[in-house]
Amino acid sequence: MLARIRRWVVRHRLELALVAPMATYVFGLTLWPVCKAIFWSFSNQAGELTLANYRQLFGDSRFASAFLNTVFIVVVGTFSELCFGLFLAWCLARNFKLRGLVRSLLLVPMGVPTLVSAINFMYVFDNSGYLNELLIKTGLATQPINWASGGLRTLLMVVAADMWKVTPSVMLILLAGLESIPEQLYEAAAVDGATPWQTFRRIVLPLLKPAITTAVIIRGIDAFRIFELPLVLAGRNTPFLATFAYDEYQTYHNIHTSGAASTVLLVLILVFAVLYLKAAKEGDDLA
Amino acid sequence: MVKLRKVTALALSLLLTGAVLAGCGKGNQQQTGSGGEQGGQSQEQRTLNVVMGLGEEEWQVMREKIFPKFEQENNVKINAYQVEASQVVQQLEAMKNAGKMEIDLITQDNMHLPVLVNKGLVEDLTEYKHLIPDTAIPGVVQVGEFGGKTYFLPYRPNVEINYYNEAKFNEYGLQPPKTWDELLQVAKTFHEKEGVGKVGLKLNMAGDMVIQIVEFIYQAGGDPLKLNDEGSVKAFNFLKELYPYLNPDSAKADWNTTNRFIAQDSFYLAANWPFGVGIIVRDGGKKEIKAYGGWSGPVKAAKLLGGESIAIPVGAPNKDLALKFAEYLMSKEVQETLAAELAWPSYRTDAYAKVEDWQKPYFEAINEAMKNAVPRPPVLYWDELNKAITDAFREIVLEGKDTKATLDKYAEVVRQAAAKYGE
Numbered sequence: 241m242l243a244r245i246r247r248w249v250v251r252h253r254l255e256l257a258l259v260a261p262m263a264t265y266v267f268g269l270t271l272w273p274v275c276k277a278i279f280w281s282f283s284n285q286a287g288e289l290t291l292a293n294y295r296q297l298f299g300d301s302r303f304a305s306a307f308l309n310t311v312f313i314v315v316v317g318t319f320s321e322l323c324f325g326l327f328l329a330w331c332l333a334r335n336f337k338l339r340g341l342v343r344s345l346l347l348v349p350m351g352v353p354t355l356v357s358a359i360n361f362m363y364v365f366d367n368s369g370y371l372n373e374l375l376i377k378t379g380l381a382t383q384p385i386n387w388a389s390g391g392l393r394t395l396l397m398v399v400a401a402d403m404w405k406v407t408p409s410v411m412l413i414l415l416a417g418l419e420s421i422p423e424q425l426y427e428a429a430a431v432d433g434a435t436p437w438q439t440f441r442r443i444v445l446p447l448l449k450p451a452i453t454t455a456v457i458i459r460g461i462d463a464f465r466i467f468e469l470p471l472v473l474a475g476r477n478t479p480f481l482a483t484f485a486y487d488e489y490q491t492y493h494n495i496h497t498s499g500a501a502s503t504v505l506l507v508l509i510l511v512f513a514v515l516y517l518k519a520a521k522e523g524d525d526l527a
Numbered sequence: 528m529v530k531l532r533k534v535t536a537l538a539l540s541l542l543l544t545g546a547v548l549a550g551c552g553k554g555n556q557q558q559t560g561s562g563g564e565q566g567g568q569s570q571e572q573r574t575l576n577v578v579m580g581l582g583e584e585e586w587q588v589m590r591e592k593i594f595p596k597f598e599q600e601n602n603v604k605i606n607a608y609q610v611e612a613s614q615v616v617q618q619l620e621a622m623k624n625a626g627k628m629e630i631d632l633i634t635q636d637n638m639h640l641p642v643l644v645n646k647g648l649v650e651d652l653t654e655y656k657h658l659i660p661d662t663a664i665p666g667v668v669q670v671g672e673f674g675g676k677t678y679f680l681p682y683r684p685n686v687e688i689n690y691y692n693e694a695k696f697n698e699y700g701l702q703p704p705k706t707w708d709e710l711l712q713v714a715k716t717f718h719e720k721e722g723v724g725k726v727g728l729k730l731n732m733a734g735d736m737v738i739q740i741v742e743f744i745y746q747a748g749g750d751p752l753k754l755n756d757e758g759s760v761k762a763f764n765f766l767k768e769l770y771p772y773l774n775p776d777s778a779k780a781d782w783n784t785t786n787r788f789i790a791q792d793s794f795y796l797a798a799n800w801p802f803g804v805g806i807i808v809r810d811g812g813k814k815e816i817k818a819y820g821g822w823s824g825p826v827k828a829a830k831l832l833g834g835e836s837i838a839i840p841v842g843a844p845n846k847d848l849a850l851k852f853a854e855y856l857m858s859k860e861v862q863e864t865l866a867a868e869l870a871w872p873s874y875r876t877d878a879y880a881k882v883e884d885w886q887k888p889y890f891e892a893i894n895e896a897m898k899n900a901v902p903r904p905p906v907l908y909w910d911e912l913n914k915a916i917t918d919a920f921r922e923i924v925l926e927g928k929d930t931k932a933t934l935d936k937y938a939e940v941v942r943q944a945a946a947k948y949g950e
Contacts, residue, residue: 302918367723367775368793383722386775390925475779476732477925490613491733492910493642 274506280499293500303501306479309395309470310505313480314463317399321459322452324403325410330440332411333418350408358472361401365473387473394478398470405469406462410455417451418444450519457516464509481505575848577607578615578633580835584805588868597855603848612636619648619840628842631849634682634835634856637670638734638903644673645907645948649838650846653677658854660875667874670902671836678838680853681874683865685800685834686900687738688892689822690807692795694815695725703796704822707746707765714772717795724774727785727794730920735781737916738831739798740766745831745901746824752904752945754915755931755938761825763923763930770924789816800833804870804889817888820895828899834872866890872897911944 249256284290297303332343349357364370365387375381387397421444429439445452467482476487481501489498581589586609594605608630610618615635622628635643643649653676659668663681671679691703699720704710710726717725729735741751743766749758776784776793785799790811798821807813821830837853839846855861862873867881872893882890906912915937922928 302921368791384775386778388778389775477778487733492914493616494910494914 277499277502278506280495281503284496293496296497297500297504302479303484306481306484306501307504309478310464310466310481310508312395313398313402313466313470314460316395317402317463317466318456318459320399321403321407321410322455325407325455326414326448326452328407328411329414329418330444332415346411347408349405352405354405354468355472357405358401358469361397361404361469361473365397365401388475388477390474390477394474398466398473398478401469401473402463402466406459410459413455413458414448414451417448421447453519454516457512457519461509461512461516464505464512481508571602573601573603573845573848575603575605575845575852576629576631577605577852578610578618578630579607580610580612580615580634580636582802585802585869588865592864592868593856593861597852601848601851605852612639615639616642616646616648619643620646623648623841626842628840628844630840631843631845632852633838633840635679635838637685637832637834637836638738638909640671640679640836640838641673641905641907641909643838644678648841649678650841650843651676651678652680652839655680655850658850658857660857660859662859662875662877664874664876664897666832666900666902667834670832670834670905673905673907679836680838680857682837682853682856683835684832684872684874684897684900686830686832686872686893686896687742687798688801688818688820688889688896689796689798690789690794690803690816690818692789692792692815693817695792695795703817703819706823707825710822711765711769711772713796714769718772724772724777725793725795726769726772727774727780727788727797728769728777729780729782729785729798730773730777731779731781732917732921733781734913736920737913738833740916740920741903742829742831743824745829746822746827748824748826751912751916752906752941753938754912754919754941755934758826759934760930763919763934765824766920767924767927767930789813801870801872801889801893804886808885808889818892820892820899830896830900832897832900832902834874906945906950907948908941908944908950912941915940915944 281293282289282291284292328346332339332346352360362369366372367384367386371387372381372384375385376383385393388394425443425447426439429443434442465482466480467486470478470480471483471486476483479487482505485498485501485505488494488501579589586607589607594607597603598605612635615633616639619628619630619633622630633649652671656677659681664684667681667684668677670684671677671681689703695717696703699716701713701716702709704713714724714726729739740762743762744751744759747758747761747765749756749760749762751759753759774788774794776788780788780794780797782800785794785797786803786806788794789797789799789803790807790813801818804818807816821828837856839849839853843849857874859875859878862875862878863881865871866873866878867883867886870886870889872890873879879890903909904912919933919937922933923930
């Protein structure tokens with residue numbers, strides 16, 4: 241057995257050497273910290289195994305709030321980004337003047353660091369920000385609206401900021417899907433007298449399904465990890481799973497509860513990741 | 528050709544692996560290399576690794592006016608690193624666990640001291656207490672004492688002063704509030720006249736907020752360690768009453784953003800640390816922003832003593848030199864420079880000779896606040912207390928739950944935390 245392993249190692253030494261840097265990187269900077277966080281979540285300060293951290297977590301109203309807020313962002317945010325991204329992709333799939341320039345401009349938010357975009361939106365949603373100024377000047381509001389006061393309006397503020405940042409990536413995925421639909425199908429639909437809505441409903445949407453699935457899953461995974469935007473825009477009044485874990489670790493130095501919150505987040509992301517892999521496989525089959 | 532490609536790929540791969548391993552390895556060489564051979568100085572020159580959490584302007588003063596003299600006199604190169612107070616614990620813990628402490632001295636935020644003692648990360652400096660001069664403010668020295676032992680040497684006391692916009696106060700015929708009743712009245716008046724609250728508190732659900740709540744509790748004669756006594760109940764009830772008249776930006780106000788909110792006229796009245804004087808008044812030109820010592824509660828005036836203290840990490844490689852540097856930082860000469868250049872209050876009563884005229888009213892406010900300053904309770908369960916106060920605030924003030932019942936619940940949490948640490 242040992243001899244076989246040795247032979248295998250000798251035969252694949254080059255491949256192993258090539259894989260080593262990435263393996264070291266992934267193991268050292270991803271797998272090991274993740275395993276450690278999971279271990280912390282199931283242990284106490286004395287290093288004994290316990291479920292107390294999870295009991296504490298699930299009895300904490302702030303965690304429940306963080307969980308619901310995160311789910312809201314995933315569902316509403318992803319859906320909004322998908323609708324808006326599809327609309328933009330649909331527009332960009334047409335031929336019009338300056339299409340290249342418009343496409344480039346629409347991709348700009350992808351190059352802006354999340355923290356910078358959060359600061360930009362802080363100027364928009366501040367009490368003395370541009371949005372309140374606009375609402376007051378147009379008579380839609382008499383007093384500045386406190387967008388960070390918590391509840392639905394704060395969540396919608398975060399969704400709006402998140403949409404600006406990530407819709408271009410959704411748009412790109414959907415645009416690639418749209419451009420892969422053969423032109424002849426549109427021509428055939430036109431010959432048969434289909435309206436634009438019928439063409440969209442009966443031809444575009446079904447053929448775009450793999451791209452939509454991919455976009456939804458990729459965005460879903462990403463949305464679970466939302467961190468900088470709510471922290472900057474909403475402060476700690478509106479917790480999310482990632483900001484909750486950060487707070488437990490950073491503010492209260494409680495690595496065990498932080499580890500438990502991170503593990504819950506990891507499980508949620510893994511569920512999404514599994515769905516993504518499944519969907520991607522189905523997408524390949526469809527292709 | 529194929530063989531050459533394979534050899535090149537293998538070499539690059541090994542190089543990358545080596546780089547990853549080197550990156551995870553020690554950074555010691557880089558530190559000594561930056562100072563040890565500089566300027567062709569003596570090979571015996573030593574290196575002192577120091578960790579501080581300072582702003583850009585503060586670093587400039589340190590590097591240009593504080594470090595050079597010590598370096599010259601002791602033939603030492605100071606490698607100073609910027610580490611935020613909240614990160615210091617993790618950094619020291621990692622070095623200690625790795626058995627390779629590389630830091631010789633830290634200056635740490637007074638609000639983060641107990642966890643350092645609790646985790647056994649700093650040296651017991653009781654035998655060096657004689658280095659503290661007689662002119663030190665006693666309360667500042669007490670901040671560094673835990674369980675009768677001195678772990679931290681005084682260096683930079685700090686106390687929040689109350690900034691107010693004199694022009695706006697004059698416009699509405701108001702005076703800076705000296706009592707809770709006046710504070711509520713001022714908050715209501717601004718709210719009524721401007722349509723939005725103009726009094727700001729730091730209610731960011733983090734340490735800044737807890738400092739202010741603890742001050743309110745002390746002002747009402749309460750004890751934050753009990754949390755459900757009469758004074759604590761009074762303090763939370765008052766915050767509940769005051770909250771609707773506060774500026775909404777209070778939720779995002781911390782030690783940093785408060786300066787911006789004051790400078791941009793979001794807040795006409797707010798407490799913050801004295802470093803804001805340089806930013807708001809000197810750099811921002813907002814001369815209408817004045818300061819005073821603060822308001823009293825139903826029982827007394829009280830401010831929480833903040834600032835930074837000096838500590839030496841357990842296993843520091845140059846402990847003797849670090850102690851010498853600590854003594855230098857505590858000297859009258861250094862303290863005078865820091866007061867004049869950075870408007871830092873001094874822990875010494877004899878260090879204000881170099882303060883400029885325009886700064887004097889603000890230093891008067893600092894001294895007024897310092898008179899009422901009380902050290903934060905030196906308990907090892909501060910993190911748990913911090914969380915309990917934050918959660919209690921959320922439930923009572925934001926969610927409108929019953930004050931006494933909620934405080935009873937969190938008083939029990941605090942009691943259990945105290946018991947866990949044997950206090």
